[in-house]
Amino acid sequence: MIVAKQKPLSELTAMLxxxxxxxxxxxxxxxxxxxxxxxxxxxxxxxxxxxxxxxxGQPMSVAETTVQRQCEAEYIAPLAEGLDEFDAxxxxxxxxxxxxxxxxxxxxxxxxxxxTTFMGLPTEQGVWEERCQGCGHCVLDIxxxxxxxxxxxxxxxxxxxGGSQGGMCEVDSDTPCxxxxxxxxxxxxxxxxxxxxxxxxRDWSTSRDGGPRRIVRDDLRLPxxxxx
Amino acid sequence: MMxxxxxxxxxxxxxxxARRFKSGSNLxxxxxASHFAVTGEIGPPKSHDADVIRKKAALxxxxxxxxxxxxxxxAVVRLSSIASGAILVAQGLEPVVQMTCRDRNRLAMQSDxxxxxxxxxxxxxxxxxxxxxxxxxxxxxxxxxxxxxxxxRMVKEMRDEGLFQCGEEISGGGPPLLIGxxxxxxxxxxxxxxHRLAKKVAAGADFIQTQLVFDMSRFREYxxxxxxxxxxxxxxxxxxxxxxxxxxxxxxxxxxxxxMVVPDGYVARMEAAVDGVAAExxxxxxxAWRAEGIRICIEQIRELREMEGLRGVHIMxxxxxxxxxxxxxxxxxxxxxxxxx
Numbered sequence: 051m052i053v054a055k056q057k058p059l060s061e062l063t064a065m066l067x068x069x070x071x072x073x074x075x076x077x078x079x080x081x082x083x084x085x086x087x088x089x090x091x092x093x094x095x096x097x098x099x100x101x102x103x104x105x106x107g108q109p110m111s112v113a114e115t116t117v118q119r120q121c122e123a124e125y126i127a128p129l130a131e132g133l134d135e136f137d138a139x140x141x142x143x144x145x146x147x148x149x150x151x152x153x154x155x156x157x158x159x160x161x162x163x164x165x166t167t168f169m170g171l172p173t174e175q176g177v178w179e180e181r182c183q184g185c186g187h188c189v190l191d192i193x194x195x196x197x198x199x200x201x202x203x204x205x206x207x208x209x210x211x212g213g214s215q216g217g218m219c220e221v222d223s224d225t226p227c228x229x230x231x232x233x234x235x236x237x238x239x240x241x242x243x244x245x246x247x248x249x250x251x252r253d254w255s256t257s258r259d260g261g262p263r264r265i266v267r268d269d270l271r272l273p274x275x276x277x278x
Numbered sequence: 279m280m281x282x283x284x285x286x287x288x289x290x291x292x293x294x295x296a297r298r299f300k301s302g303s304n305l306x307x308x309x310x311a312s313h314f315a316v317t318g319e320i321g322p323p324k325s326h327d328a329d330v331i332r333k334k335a336a337l338x339x340x341x342x343x344x345x346x347x348x349x350x351x352x353a354v355v356r357l358s359s360i361a362s363g364a365i366l367v368a369q370g371l372e373p374v375v376q377m378t379c380r381d382r383n384r385l386a387m388q389s390d391x392x393x394x395x396x397x398x399x400x401x402x403x404x405x406x407x408x409x410x411x412x413x414x415x416x417x418x419x420x421x422x423x424x425x426x427x428x429x430x431r432m433v434k435e436m437r438d439e440g441l442f443q444c445g446e447e448i449s450g451g452g453p454p455l456l457i458g459x460x461x462x463x464x465x466x467x468x469x470x471x472x473h474r475l476a477k478k479v480a481a482g483a484d485f486i487q488t489q490l491v492f493d494m495s496r497f498r499e500y501x502x503x504x505x506x507x508x509x510x511x512x513x514x515x516x517x518x519x520x521x522x523x524x525x526x527x528x529x530x531x532x533x534x535x536x537x538m539v540v541p542d543g544y545v546a547r548m549e550a551a552v553d554g555v556a557a558e559x560x561x562x563x564x565x566a567w568r569a570e571g572i573r574i575c576i577e578q579i580r581e582l583r584e585m586e587g588l589r590g591v592h593i594m595x596x597x598x599x600x601x602x603x604x605x606x607x608x609x610x611x612x613x614x615x616x617x618x619x
Binding site for chain 2: 212
């Protein structure tokens with residue numbers, strides 16, 4: 051899932067300075083599951099913002115709604131009705147949700163309430179960890195199902211570096227060394243000798259470095275109208 | 279698998295006329311002549327003051343065969359390693375320019391390697407680089423376009439095949455650089471450390487400088503594995519040593535530095551060095567500590583000289599370059615031999 055966390059209230063009140071009537075929009079997908087932007091979080095944040103503004107002597111009205119999936123135009127289209135009364139939309143979706151709203155309603159100010167952080171999973175109640183950076187060329191087949199791009203602080207392809215100590219990363223003693231994990235996993239599967247192969251430099255053009263990415267599936271595209 | 283990896287590359291069909299040396303550097307010639315090599319290290323200043331480099335270089339001249347120049351060591355911005363290297367070249371002390379994968383992508387690396395060679399630099403040490411969170415710009419982006427093993431291979435292909443990493447030809451041939459890499463026998467997992475060294479050798483490293491060696495028994499075990507695999511015959515391994523400055527430094531290195539193992543025995547010796555010295559006599563304590571630090575370092579070098587598979591030592595006395603000469607002398611490695619050209 052996409053994991054996000056709410057921005058600090060002080061940052062949000064500064065961002066919303068001057069707005070009087072705001073629509074807070076949650077999302078029923080990833081950010082609901084990670085407790086950052088679902089129905090409940092929209093309610094709590096809206097109340098907190100109303101209170102903060104009342105205490106500042108600048109009352110603000112905050113309406114609440116949550117769509118099932120903020121990242122697809124069909125799901126946010128119904129918001130168009132009644133949108134005129136709001137002077138801003140506060141999105142509790144991920145960065146994709148914020149931008150989908152902004153693209154669909156280009157005349158409206160759309161502001162982010164969350165910091166979108168990573169693609170990951172919950173490792174225990176209340177703890178999420180990154181597992182994927184969407185680099186565009188998956189190497190999990192050669193690294194025992196453990197991603198060095200998202201989990202090694204140096205994105206090594208021939209790790210571990212000299213900072214691995216006691217199974218932990220030099221950057222943070224609470225973070226496991228990804229390459230220690232990779233080695234243990236491959237060793238357990240009897241494949242440790244695969245680590246002796248030198249992995250060549252990566253082609254990062256499939257990653258962020260190639261610019262905004264786009265996938266086109268001709269088998270799924272609809273024919274142009276004139277051909278129908 | 280290992281044999282395959284370590285097998286020499288098949289000879290090219292029409293080999294270029296054999297160059298006697300890959301780089302012609304003093305370090306390469308010293309190793310080729312089977313002398314026990316001594317390298318030192320200079321940390322450039324956090325300023326543009328070239329005299330700092332010159333003064334440090336003067337302390338190392340005649341004591342080392344080449345001096346490493348660190349590259350934004352511990353992720354702290356310092357005078358550039360290549361610029362420092364050029365200052366050393368002008369002074370007549372041979373530099374080993376360190377280059378990390380943290381701060382440069384493959385374009386910048388290759389460009390800087392050509393620049394380094396153009397400035398007369400003949401040795402490069404390929405490093406991953408400490409993470410920027412340890413340095414003075416923790417909010418910086420790191421690069422890590424390629425890793426240190428990929429970098430070793432890239433430099434080798436530049437030098438020996440005259441090719442950029444993309445496969446394009448380098449006009450006028452590749453830069454004559456002796457390729458170094460680092461090894462940390464004290465990082466984990468221990469079992470992988472020798473194999474990682476093997477990968478660096480397979481990638482094309484000519485010499486290896488290790489992390490500071492304090493834990494002799496672990497290093498001995500490491501070197502035994504290195505020798506068992508025959509790696510010592512394919513690459514010149516220089517063991518890293520460095521004098522402890524104080525008991526506090528010994529404790530800090532034991533407890534705080536990632537990838538460093540300092541046995542309690544050395545910490546105890548450093549603590550005992552100031553027995554009977556008044557706590558308020560800071561100068562006397564400092565001198566007592568430093569004398570003991572140098573003594574320990576000399577003992578270590580003497581022990582390492584006897585260890586099978588080692589071709590030299592790399593003495594790291596950053597911000598204490600004065601210690602190099604007494605260490606080299608005390609270890610019986612002074613004066614330095616002059617290898618044939």
